[in-house]
Amino acid sequence: MHCEVRPGRDTSGAPGAVSGFLDGLGRAVEHVKHGTVFLDTADSYGCGHSERMIGRFVRERQDVPLYLSSKVGRVRGSAPHPFADRHIHHQFEQSLENLYAEQLDLYTLESFDFGPADRYLGNAIDAMRTLRELESIKAIGMRGPYADYGSSPAEWEAQAERFLYLFRLIKPDVVWTRFNAFTPAVLLDGEDLFSFTARHGVGLVLAAPLAHGVLTGAGGRTGRSPSHLHRTASQGLARSTPLLTKRIAEGLQRLRNTFDSAPGTLTRLALRSCLQRGDNCVVVMGFSNGEQVEENYTCLGPALTEHELAVVDEIYEHLRDGLQVDATRRVAEGAHI
Template identity: 30%
Template sequence: MTTMTARELGGITVSALGLGCWAVGGEWWDTAGQPLGWGKVDDEESVRAVRRALDLGITFFDTADAYGAGHSERVLGKALGKRRDEAVIATKWGNVFDEETRTLIGGDDSPAYQRQALTASLRRLGTDRIDLYQLHLSDADPERAARLREQCEEFIREGLIRSYAWSTDDPVRARVFAQGEGCVAVQHRCNVLQDAPELLALCEELELASVNRSPLAMGLLTGKYADGSAPGAGDIRSAPPEWLPGFSQGGAPDKAWLERVDAVREILTGGGRTLAQGALGWLWARSPRTIPIPGFRTVAQVEQNAGALAYGPLTGEQLREVEEILARTKD
């Protein structure tokens, strides 16, 4: 067993485990009424959870201005408070939203909106700089994105951000941002059920951090839905958009996905790990550049995920066994 401690985010040292703050944004919707959050949330519990994470050595917190239409950033800023310097904050821009109605309106990839969004995020977070500033429009035009990359370089010179990245599952787009000196990472989906070999290879080639969203497959790798239960109303998984696989309309988990989880459960839970801890260990074993950012809503969830640090990565043999079971080998 190898205890995990830290990863490198450019020249910034962060905990090997981060926390994703999407869920703590609470409920929000698009203009058609599609839920985009994870349901109702207790803000005070969210604050306690962030502070507990700091106590447990977790220093990396990922949010976005759109999560909860600004609410996630406000909660994170409140939770960090005077402990701001203990944390590394990552946030995102590109989506346009109405804070009062908590409604996502659209996207804006203009440099003018980029600066406006950064100013607003700094205010909501109660900080004078963003450690990692990420483009949230995963399918933005690469040529237009190059202009945003150049403005990120200007933000670094102004001391407003320390580094930047693109949150995208497209290696071609990720490479566009990586041409900038201040680009230190790619945020992309990666988990036991949804590997990302091209993006992991890109991160290795260009010496970028791999920030892993959906490391627990939207909850499927926690075991929470093994009994057929489903997320409640107001949760994005109850009416999943096309880009969110693994759940059907109404929120029922896809049986095929649950069968795949069951197939690797014994390996992931070996040595006393919980299923979620094993899934995080898989990511650390998958690449030395991975930084998983599981979501949370409670102190208990933070404590369980933080417990994975004591177990560290799966062994090479366990990693190969999982790959063989899921038919991922290239032989």
């Protein structure tokens, strides 16, 4: 298992941002000298800019073994739908050109939206299987269940049902999903996502392990206060109340007290809690400069023991409970408006 990296969605074209991003890629390669670096992006990240920056790196470092992963399903262009007709093939060819590649190791359907009554689902499945049969891609990916972190249990259950329906039709090789301390324990046929995918022989790509920086706390790599992170983090955390903010701060302090307060400790615990979920998992990390990549790799240290993982899971469960209380309260308040 390795901690992998992926370029952030907000990579700008400014010279400083570009050099910092390329420096980050270079440092990732140095940390995985005897292995393969997994680079995960999408045609929708920065309107293709992320892909082009990776392509620039690929051209300059053709001696480095790289796994390239991209996604399709957010960019519609002039097509009636992102999955309509030959639009997937068009976007795929553009991604290959951007990435300076002849083949992708993983190509993922980034959305559950296949048009009214799933009009374009059959076309999307056929297009992806054709790409795999032609060996243009090695593996077909699809999104895991996803909703706002603060969504209600009913909304997550609906997402799980939608995922199962699509999973049985698409038959993916890999599931790409957001996963961290705030992700609810969604059941799929009575199993969690890790047991479910392992039983089906499907790989897992876990994204957003730090919950957009919230799990690193005030001493995290961003150097920003928890309140700022809660205001700027997306998918439900932005709506956190002072009570939830306090609960998160208390939970992170418990982790510091239990382990230590050294820089990178909270990052290490968040990454390890993902990396050690199963042998079929890789973790992807967004970054904008080499320093962030350096911290992600150097903070990992030895694997957590079963007891240490149990302690981390217990504290993270407390954070999830607080988020669900917030979500339930918002639903109740909305019902009385």
